[in-house]
Amino acid sequence: MITQHMLVTGQVQGVGFRWSAAKLARQLGVTGTVQNLPTGQVAIVASGDEPQLADFAQQIKRGVTPWAVVHDLKITAARTQRFSDFRIITR
Template sequence: MERNHLIVHGRVQGVGFRASAKQIADELDITGWAKNKSDGTVEIDAEGEGRQLKQFIDKINEGPTPFAKVQALDITEKEVTNSYDSFRTI
């Protein structure tokens, strides 16, 4: 199990980004959350098995919707908490 904290920069608000991130997370058994930040970025905290978490991050980086345009992705590894039972949007 691994946990990553992401800050997604680009055209990521108002384009269905968080809903698509949740759909991808649900498909890959990733738990955590995604929320819009006031600076226009999306913040994500995600936990999952290493391979699935990498796939999740790759799909986020590609832009999970046709309207999203990810310009940069800040990734920080965090200590696993096992405190999430699903992935939700805030």
């Protein structure tokens, strides 16, 4: 199991992106969190095996909803974390 931080830039707030990302993560067996940032970006912490995370990232790049437009996806390795599920963080 590995954990990655993903920073998604583009039109990703107010378009159902977090909900769709959480639904996708659950379908793929990825655990972690997703949250909007004050910068207009979305932050994701995702844990899973390498093929799961590669598939998840590939689909995140496509925008996961018809209304989202992803301009950039930055992925960095993180200390492995274990989550019980995938949750949307709201402030």
